[in-house]
Amino acid sequence: MRDGTELRFVGEGSDPALKRPGDLVVVLKSSEHKKFEREGNDLIYYHEISLADALTSAPVQFETLDGEVITFRPDEVISPSTYKVFPGKGMPIYNDNPLSPLMHNHTHGNFILRFKIQMP
Numbered sequence: 461m462r463d464g465t466e467l468r469f470v471g472e473g474s475d476p477a478l479k480r481p482g483d484l485v486v487v488l489k490s491s492e493h494k495k496f497e498r499e500g501n502d503l504i505y506y507h508e509i510s511l512a513d514a515l516t517s518a519p520v521q522f523e524t525l526d527g528e529v530i531t532f533r534p535d536e537v538i539s540p541s542t543y544k545v546f547p548g549k550g551m552p553i554y555n556d557n558p559l560s561p562l563m564h565n566h567t568h569g570n571f572i573l574r575f576k577i578q579m580p
Contacts, residue, residue: 464488466485467486468483469484498551500551502550502551502572503571505571505574511578515537517533517534517536524549528549540576542575545570545571546572546573549571552568
């Protein structure tokens with residue numbers, strides 16, 4: 461979910477004596493991750509690779525947030541500007557329905573693989 465997303469649970473808040481219960485409001489705050497970065501609905505993954513593996517176009521294996529393991533076999537020498545887009549493997553896109561986060565039928569943004577080459 462996006463930073464600042466508000467989840468409202470009507471009537472689930474505090475219940476003072478002789479008054480209607482309030483709403484429980486949860487506001488989400490995102491935190492930074494050392495390998496993943498969110499850009500809209502896209503998820504950018506920074507994969508560290510040795511210079512030798514970059515020069516020999518070695519296969520790269522990584523795991524998405526959903527736990528899916530993907531193996532990428534580049535067909536060129538990997539440079540710091542090399543990237544690969546995996547459509548539909550990024551962040552879930554929720555609609556205005558308050559129950560949307562609980563559903564499993566939403567679309568996803570893209571998963572973008574970028575490289576950090578470790579120099580000797």
